[in-house]
Structure formats: C-alpha cells, structure tokens
Amino acid sequence: xxNLTLYVDRGARSEIAKVQLRDFGIAYDLVNVESYPAxxxxxxxxxxxxxxxxxxxxxVNGVLAFE
Numbered sequence: 185x186x187n188l189t190l191y192v193d194r195g196a197r198s199e200i201a202k203v204q205l206r207d208f209g210i211a212y213d214l215v216n217v218e219s220y221p222a223x224x225x226x227x228x229x230x231x232x233x234x235x236x237x238x239x240x241x242x243x244v245n246g247v248l249a250f251e
Contacts, residue, residue: 188212191241
C-alpha cells in the first residue's frame with residue numbers, strides 16, 4: 185500500500201485537500217510546514233523548490249506525486 189504524506193500550510197487549498205482525501209477515504213500522514221520547519225527544509229532540499237511554492241504537496245512513498 186502506498187504511503188501518502190500531505191504537506192500543508194494554513195491556506196484554503198490545504199484545507200480543501202484534507203477534506204477531499206477524507207471524503208475519498210484515503211489515509212495520509214499530515215505534516216504542517218508552519219509547525220514543523222524541518223519539513224519545509226525537506227521540501228527545499230528535494231531539488232524542485234519551484235514546484236513547492238504552493239501548498240499542499242503530495243508525496244507518495246517519499247516521492248513528489250505531482251510536478
């Protein structure tokens with residue numbers, strides 16, 4: 185089973201993503217980059233920082249799901 189990690193901030197798109205995943209019954213690990221600065225550093229170090237300007241970010245098994 186794929187492990188989904190959802191990186192979010194407090195923005196509206198992050199809230200919508202959480203609701204949609206819940207409604208579809210998709211389990212995920214939630215990481216708030218505002219509360220966990222190491223998560224923001226993780227995203228920056230992925231080499232695709234331009235893809236990470238907005239939240240949410242979806243990672244499946246540690247790999248960016250959408251670019």
